[in-house]
């Protein structure tokens with residue numbers, strides 16, 4: 001590896017920008033190449049951060065030497081990029097959710113494992129101090145029940161992501177695409193999910209349907225989850241609350257501890273039985289930079305313990321949210337199986 005970690009991006013839209021802001025300030029990172037099916041998007045990133053722009057990922061990989069690749073692709077666009085990275089032995093970071101097709105994701109995970117490749121799934125909340133503290137607490141005082149989710153306003157087409165996000169066949173729906181963060185935290189803090197049962201509401205989101213005629217997903221979803229440990233959770237999504245008042249929530253209840261996370265930053269309040277004290281751990285605003293630092297350090301040192309969610313771990317979270325989608329379709333509880 002060269003002195004600097006040479007990083008390439010495949011998919012250079014919104015979330016790529018969040019990673020680039022932090023990576024651009026890391027002295028040991030060289031932003032080397034940008035690939036996007038939109039030439040204008042790739043060229044804009046190259047103009048801003050240096051490096052070369054490409055519209056074809058194989059051409060990019062044939063042209064430049066890379067030590068790490070960020071895959072910042074919509075859920076429906078995975079496969080070719082992961083296989084190319086594995087074939088060339090280049091560690092990759094992939095944004096959540098890591099895909100839409102269980103068989104494809106399992107194949108990627110198995111080939112990455114066979115190649116013994118360092119991978120990272122973009123579940124940045126795992127790097128928060130408050131989440132780390134909650135994990136420590138719940139290891140000795142196990143989770144009994146959790147509830148939480150993401151409630152936001154109607155998508156209106158003001159940002160590019162909205163255009164594919166509202167098409168269920170492209171994003172997987174809000175629960176799969178966004179509440180995946182909360183599902184992932186329940187797994188990280190409470191252990192594996194073995195069964196889900198979902199209900200969905202449709203047809204209410206007039207504002208989203210008017211702004212984006214392709215809108216065809218649930219306006220709201222409520223999902224019950226059964227964990228391997230015997231604990232239970234209810235997680236929900238809605239993107240129809242134009243008046244606000246929703247946000248990001250994860251409340252966790254154990255015998256001796258209650259842990260309440262609120263907001264995108266996941267600021268945590270920690271309550272302990274028998275103690276009047278409530279401890280607050282504020283969520284980090286620069287969490288993408290923290291996550292990126294961990295991944296880059298892992299690439300440099302080979303220390304995989306620095307990465308808190310591998311690609312395969314990301315697949316496990318996706319299998320839960322896709323099981324919820326199957327439950328919506330069938331009206332039945334669905335077992336979550338690898």
Ligand SMILES: NC(=O)c1ccc[n+]([C@@H]2O[C@H](COP(=O)([O-])OP(=O)(O)OC[C@H]3O[C@@H](n4cnc5c(N)ncnc54)[C@H](O)[C@@H]3O)[C@@H](O)[C@H]2O)c1
Pocket residue numbers: 010011012013014015016035036037038041072073074075077095096097122123124160161177
């Ligand atoms: N971690 C987070 O909190 C977070 C936040 C936002 C988005 N995301 C995730 O990041 C992913 C991308 O979202 P986004 O907001 O950047 O979307 P976006 O629509 O803004 O950008 C996606 C980009 O990928 C490009 N693209 C599509 N197919 C491609 C292909 N085959 N090859 C190369 N480029 C291709 C598009 O042209 C676009 O520029 C999604 O999975 C989303 O869930 C994660």
